[in-house]
Amino acid sequence: MKHKYWLSFCLTAAAQPTLADCGPDEGTCEIASGAYHIELPEADNPPLVVFLHGYGGSGSGTMNNRSMVEPLLARGYAVMAPEGLERPDRGGIQSWNFYPGFGERDETAFLSEAVDDAAERFGIDGERVVLGGFSAGGFMVNYLACDAPETFSAYVPVSGGFWRPHPESCAGPIRMFHTHGWIDNVVPLEGRLLGGGRFHQGDIFAGLEIWREANGCVDTKPSGFSTTGQFMRRNWMGCAEGSALEFALFPGGHTVPSGWADMMLDWYEGLPGG
Template sequence: MTRISVAIGACLALGPAPVMAEQKAMTAEARIPADLHYLLSTPRGYEMSGETYPLIVWLHGGDQGGSEIEKVRSSGLPALIEGGRDIPFIVFSPQNPSEELLYPIEKVKAALDEVMDRYRVDPSRVSVVGYSRGAFGAWAMAEQYPETFAAVVPIAGGGNRHYLNRTNEKAAFWVFHGTDDEVIPLSDSVVLYERLKTLKRDARLTVFENTSHQAVEAAALNETGLWDWLQKQRLASKPTP
């Protein structure tokens, strides 16, 4: 049996060399459409003014995704605006097209760029605020687009702490969570906050006692000082397009 195996091996060795698979270098030409539904509001006096304004990207929670834009009005920052709250920002509220998946942040960024081209936005004063699934999006956008956001406000969400070193050193973070969150554990926010402090980022953490996942959204948006804090955040001045 040994002699037969050796003979077969010798015959194979003398046969034709195997054809190597060819790998061609290619470039994709596909384009990602920014086909998102969104709400947009401008502050009082916008139409009569020639000034630029700060902008907030609002990323909603998981129960408002899909294609019915009216769902986005039901809570969070859009609900405050619907209720008559005067928000001194342009507010861009894109709808997650999926009811199950995380925000497609590339599409959100493309739509944000379009809004910034159409409206008088101060590019040094753009913030992202997200709740729950939207907070995951806020963390991801801060990491993926560090030159865009002066302030990042994740409410009851989590993210990838290993990429926080990519965030802008000049950006400010205010993280919110509730102690009784039964959906996203408080530890998810704590780990990210501690990583930011290790990186010497401007970061603060507010933990609401006896507060559930559902209740922390309103608690954060009604936090004393949040809006003044957002007004003050600014990256280095960028040239106006």
């Protein structure tokens, strides 16, 4: 399938002077609170997957991950890759403001503004938006879902959860599909200490317990188990109406694994209203 970039839809600087930096060279859309990249399928009013890069990554780098982007486009989804905050204390490395001291930007407001901008510019279906992210981006997904679960229609973090101390509770219900590598040594399933002990990544399974509570699940035991290729999956059903929670473990390390995009979309499209 051939894909078309946002360029064919981009408004002129005269019509939208605040978006004048949406130029053809970099394919970057500037909004008041930041910037994003977007690629569109050959479909009208497409749903959208917003994917947040990891620590030290970039939105443009995310779009270069064609093994993830191409399957999403082929399924009729637009793909957006926002740019994280530059951290002057780390030499301009980009990341996300999910932890005190990591930045001042309201990331929920920024991502909401980016989606609204894409809906106006390119006809994105603003009601069918999935928020995903890798590593630090996955942490951001969890914290945003915890504080404002109604912002997006589903949450699909990869290799990122919460930091200690874990949130005491999260708002809910949510629809979440969490994916993690068995031998991930950057964000281990049990978490790890960073910064000489100043920071402590949380336990992924403790995070799943927080999400079961947010979804009002009556039992900790999974409702079902399945496998999809290399992925070992478990889910919790019989929880609050409109909620969904699933965990997929794969044998690899700290990466967005091959096959993730199609597996995630199969899950999302199987949800009510997906």
